[in-house]
Amino acid sequence: MSTTPNHTPDTASRTVTSTTADWDNPLRDARDRRLPRIAGPSGLVIFGVTGDLSRKKLMPAVYDLANRGLLPPGFSLVGFARRDWEDEDFAQIVHDAVREHARTPFREEVWQQLAEGMRFVPGDFDDDTAFKQLKTAVEELDASRGTGGNFAFYLSVPPKFFPKVVEQLKKHGLAKAPEGSWRRAVIEKPFGHDLASAQELNAVVHDVFDPDQVFRIDHYLGKETVQNILALRFANTMFEPIWNRSFVDHIQITMAEDIGIGGRAGYYDGIGAARDVIQNHLLQLMALTAMEEPASFDAASLLTEKLKVLKAVKLPEDLGKHTVRGQYAGAWQGGEKVLGYLEEDGIDPASTTNTYAAVKLEVDNRRWAGVPFYLRTGKRLGRRVTEIAVVFQRAPHSPFDSTATEELGQNAIVIRVQPDEGVTVRFGSKVPGTSMEIRDVTMDFAYGESFTESSPEAYERLILDVLLGDANLFPRHQEVEESWKILDPIEGYWATHGRPARYASGSWGPEEADEMLARDGRSWRRP
Structure with a gap:
């Protein structure tokens, strides 16, 4: 077995011909x-x-x-x-x-x-x-x-x-x-x-x-914007005091793709969106969003805090009302006629594999008790986007005349993982003029505009970390197993309750997903 501690980056042999400053x-x-x-x-x-x-x-x-x-x-x-x-x-x-x-x-x-x-x-x-x-x-x-x-x-x-x-x-x-x-x-x-x-x-x-x-x-953990979750939360005093149940209404985590399965039928059929994305990518994003501040950013400390979140995840009592699965149907998308999932080459016409999945979860601890986390992923959706939206509660009292604004929106912090990496803050602002009219506006931070350095591709960072023995961005087996403990009951329920709902390619998923949030008096963001 290895005699070099894997948590310590290797520093030998720094003699190298560098081509980049x-x-x-x-x-x-x-x-x-x-x-x-x-x-x-x-x-x-x-x-x-x-x-x-x-x-x-x-x-x-x-x-x-x-x-x-x-x-x-x-x-x-x-x-x-x-x-x-x-x-x-x-x-x-x-x-x-x-x-x-x-x-x-x-x-x-x-x-x-x-x-x-x-x-x-x-x-x-x-x-x-x-x-x-x-x-x-x-x-x-x-x-x-x-x-x-x-x-x-x-x-x-x-x-x-x-x-x-x-x-x-x-x-x-x-x-x-x-x-x-x-x-x-x-x-x-x-x-x-x-x-x-x-x-x-x-x-x-x-x-x-x-x-x-x-x-x-998990290549998502190699993305700069995912790592920026930790910087956003713990390097800034303005966010952490309101990052809890006293101020947050709910959190939405979305990974949407605008493409179908392509030539991956052999891999994808029988796996589906929930196993392919929610079990790893989205639950990791959820853990990073919800975890407490680690003692340090070494692998052991990050593992400790992420595991606390995953162990505290609580499934909804009624899986029928608070989980949704779907399959994309043929439609016109982007000016092109595309096939439905069941018409794709290599797919069994009787397949019940989900290409869309949405679930409602809660983290049963002091910070997050009662705050729903809505996770969704799917193929053939409206556009390619991955984001984490922290949506805040409405102001408890509004002195503004009801005629001054249609409806004062909810503040939100949106972390954009891809494709336009950055952070957006949404808040209410006065519209120029003599009346007190309020409208939602946004402030944007974009990686490409704020830094001259180009973000490294995720696999660059991860391969280098492997060679250095730096395990900070790699899920450990405990996290993998806890994630399956969350998803297995949902997959088990789906296996005995009919077929996935159909949704049109190019849409944002089945109607049942909208109804899931409507029952809670909420709606999905349109990224």
């Missing part, structure tokens, strides 16, 4: 603006390197990190897949992915240095010979590139292959680090499909890797 580097060490967070000697092995995630996100992120000067000169990248490729073929695949998807300019000198450390191992996950070749490749890179025995194994593969891959890593001695080195496992979601499967998966992985060696990727 330190002060213009969004991934620099926040504790010292002059000092970038640079990974020490290390390498990354990607299983499933031929998939879309690897091609569009992982390989470009590795290049961007190298281009920013945040990887050591000897950094190495190993691909493992069922392809009859040589090292040169793999390097060409990475080259093409970088050219198409990297966010930083292509620099030949950076590419050449990175390409020298690329290796490819062909084989299946149950192929002992292939894993022996992988071990040989890792040992050769230790000798030739100075990776120091430090390797992260990125499992960019379907969850059903997780047990086999980690078993093979253990069998062939790859999971055990040489003295003074580290080995880490990176796992993509979904982390199981219910509580029982998540616990089983965690047991299998932890039999091979210590919990501190396992990094579960």
